[in-house]
Amino acid sequence: xxxxxxxxxxxxxxxxxxxxxxxxxxxRLATLEEKEDIGITxxxxxxSYDDRFYWGVNNPKDLEQLKSNWNRxxxxxxxxxLAQTDWMIIRKAERNIEIPAATVIYRAAVLTECTxxxxxxxxxxxxxxxxxxxxxxxxxxxx
Numbered sequence: 001x002x003x004x005x006x007x008x009x010x011x012x013x014x015x016x017x018x019x020x021x022x023x024x025x026x027x028r029l030a031t032l033e034e035k036e037d038i039g040i041t042x043x044x045x046x047x048s049y050d051d052r053f054y055w056g057v058n059n060p061k062d063l064e065q066l067k068s069n070w071n072r073x074x075x076x077x078x079x080x081x082l083a084q085t086d087w088m089i090i091r092k093a094e095r096n097i098e099i100p101a102a103t104v105i106y107r108a109a110v111l112t113e114c115t116x117x118x119x120x121x122x123x124x125x126x127x128x129x130x131x132x133x134x135x136x137x138x139x140x141x142x143x
Contacts, residue, residue, distance in 0.1 A: 001045045002027060002035070009040060053127050060127035070121050070134050077139065078114040082107060084142060102143050109140035 002009040004017060014024045017038055027035070035042075047057040054060050085107060091097045117137060124130040 001043055003041050003043055004039060050131065053131050063124070063127055063130065066127065066130055067121050067124065070130065071118055074114055074117045074121070074137075078110055081110045081139065081142075106140055106142050113137070113139055 002011075004015070009015060009027065011027050012024050014026075015022050027040075049057050049059075053066060085103050088097075088099045088103055092099050117133065120133040121130065124133055
């Protein structure tokens with residue numbers, strides 16, 4: 001990341017310094033000496049973090065609240081995935097029309113993934129553990 005007067009200077013953006021307009025591609029084309037001559041410094045980019053789990057770098061959100069939120073999200077996803085085939089369950093109950101085997105297998109896979117995730121979320125003892133769980137969701141795809 002480039003800094004000019006202690007302010008970030010984005011690439012591919014024109015800028016004005018000491019009443020001189022610099023074109024958007026200037027930072028890419030300028031030599032290190034040209035940049036230093038007008039006071040531009042290069043520093044390491046700030047560490048990134050996933051704001052779903054952290055307030056900032058090395059500043060995790062409350063684990064119990066995160067677990068509660070992710071449990072709710074997993075249940076919501078489960079309900080939405082099952083809702084697509086709920087009509088077949090109702091049809092079976094009302095008119096005794098068989099549910100296709102692929103649908104039975106799909107619904108069972110959705111419920112299995114839901115159970116796996118809820119169990120793993122509850123077992124998470126740290127925020128990084130929770131991140132690992134929720135970033136490895138493996139929901140089935142209906143046919």
